[in-house]
Amino acid sequence: YDGAAPKDEL
């Protein structure tokens, strides 16, 4: 899974 996915979008 996407460990690096940033939660900086809305």
Added chain:
Amino acid sequence: MNIFRFLGDMSHILSFVILLLKITQGKSAAGISLRTQELYMIVFCSRYLDLFWNFSSLYNSFLKVVFIACSSAIVYIIRFKSPQKDTWNPELDNFPIQYLIGPCAVAGLLINQDWTPFEMIWAFSIYLEAVAILPQLFLLQKQGEVENLTSHYVAALGAYRGLYLMNWVYRYFTEDDYLQRIVWFAGTVQTGLYIDFFYHYYQSKRGGLSRPVKLP
């Protein structure tokens, strides 16, 4: 932050403004799906739970609050406020949203980033947002002809999704380690749902004419 992302957020805000104007100034919620608005409220309230512990920017946090506030206000007005509540037609706006919420909840439990409760809720909100427009599109389809402001509202939402898609492509090529398959998949599905609407929107607005959108 890139231009696609920024314009995407702006057109998302524009969609809220159009809808709020329509129902407060026009005093009518005719043609607007309360079901879709309720789904958006669920989407924002669940995804932005992390307002309490995640901080990435003031811009993000502010817009999260704006989105929750706007979608709640819209639901409140259509459901409880006169005269708007009397213009909502439950027989027309009767999409069975439990069939959207249920499968999205299951998908959120099964397919998420790292099996923590918030990641499950977060994934659920991403899946639910992808299909939240369906009750609205079905309502428009039933009516056949779409009022101008309503069509601008759906168009602004569609533009927001399209611009986010471009934002992901841009970020993929300009950033290292930028990968979010769940968001990309759901976002692509979501954008796809607007294609048919945009075709008819374009047909009725081209040449500077402002005819109402007609759906077959």
